[in-house]
Amino acid sequence: MDIKVPEYVKGHNLIEGKSVLITAAAGAGIGFSAATKAVEEGCRAIVISDIHEGRLQASVEKLKTETGLQSVFGKVGNVAVEEDVQALIDFAVEKMDGVDILINNAGLGTSRLLVEMEDAEWNKVIDVTLNGTMRMTRYMMKVMQARGKGGVIVNNASVLGWRAQKEQAHYAAAKAGVMALTRCAALEAADFGVRINAVAPSIVLHPMLRKSASEELLAELEAAEAYGRAAEAWEVANVMMFLASDYSSYMTGEIVSCSSQRS
Ligand SMILES: NC(=O)c1ccc[n+]([C@@H]2O[C@H](COP(=O)([O-])OP(=O)(O)OC[C@H]3O[C@@H](n4cnc5c(N)ncnc54)[C@H](O)[C@@H]3O)[C@@H](O)[C@H]2O)c1
Structure with a gap:
């Protein structure tokens, strides 16, 4: 079945007055979409980060212009x-x-059969995707604990933390690690009022992803979804906003799938 993309959901002040930090937010995918959503949901200030300097500056200006938040x-x-x-x-x-809300969006993927994988490629994907999320979570937990005002961390995992796919052993292992990290860190962070959850998206198509995977594979992945289409980046960002807001106050250590195919 081909379930059409719904109308863009407008903001409802879910995170009114909060301060937000988002990593990997200067791309064409979920990170920038989450930044836009955070402003639409009423955050008072936002820091966006990325490894790519030029795109980051452009993204800051774009966010200011599109939302009016200075x-x-x-x-x-x-x-x-x-x-x-x-x-x-x-x-x-x-x-x-x-910082009231941290969204750990950074994650890196490549496609390689395991028998052809060099250590360097395996390690790079693990280091950005899993270790990067750990480093951000570890330091943010310390800072939030010292501040004493609670806080929320939302990690970006992937359904590949549960599902198998050829050429994705490194990325899937990293995302399964993000899921385990989320559960364990949440247990420790509960002691000082910080919630940590993760979203696990299936597929979001954007220009950068289209460059790195074959059209054939992307079509196959879309067809596997019950909706017959990929998610829009903002549909994943909506789940992040729910997890960042008090609407999920009784949730921590959870992995929420954003997919129309049962994992
Ligand atoms: N696109 C999908 O189909 C999909 C599906 C499941 C999960 N995810 C996850 O969602 C997250 C966002 O991916 P996206 O595809 O929406 O793209 P995105 O645009 O949100 O993120 C890509 C950005 O990450 C930045 N980046 C790369 N390495 C970095 C590093 N080491 N430090 C800081 N920034 C870095 C890039 O410069 C780029 O701007 C990732 O964690 C990805 O694994 C994506």
Whole structure:
């Protein structure tokens, strides 16, 4: 069945007055969409980060122009580098007088059969996708605990943390790790009032992804969905906003699938 894309869901002030930090938010996918949603849902200030400096500056300007919010700040950073992670979170704390919501969106994928995989490729995907999420979560937990005002962390996993797909052993292993990290960190963070959950999207098509995978594979993945289509990036961002808001106050350590195919 081909379930059409619904009308864009307008903001409902789900995170009114909150300060938000989002990694990997200068791309064409979920990160920038989540940043736009966060503003539409009433955040008072936002820091967006990315490894790509040029696109980040353009994204800051775009977000300001499209939403009218002036308290939008950009900070270049690589989640695979501990110094960048700490500098990013310190910057966000300083610019916004504390961080209420962190969205760990950064994740990296390639396609390779396992028998052809070199250690370097395996390690890079793990280091950005799993270790990067761990580094951001670890430092943010410390900072939120010291602040004493609670907080929320939303991680971006993938249904591949549950499902098998050829040429995706490294990425799937990393995302399964993100899921386990989310559950364990949530248990520890509950002690100081911080909730940690993850969204697990199936497929979101955007120009950058179209360049890295064959049309044939993408069509196959879309066909496997009960809706017969990929998700729009903002449909995943909506789930992130739910997890970032008080509407999910009794949820922590959960992995919420954003997919129309049962995992
Ligand atoms: N697109 C999908 O179909 C899909 C499906 C499931 C999960 N995801 C996950 O969603 C997240 C967002 O992916 P997306 O495809 O929507 O693209 P996106 O545009 O949200 O993210 C890509 C951005 O990540 C940045 N980036 C790459 N390496 C980085 C690093 N080391 N540090 C900081 N930033 C870095 C890139 O410069 C780019 O701007 C990822 O974690 C991805 O694994 C995507």
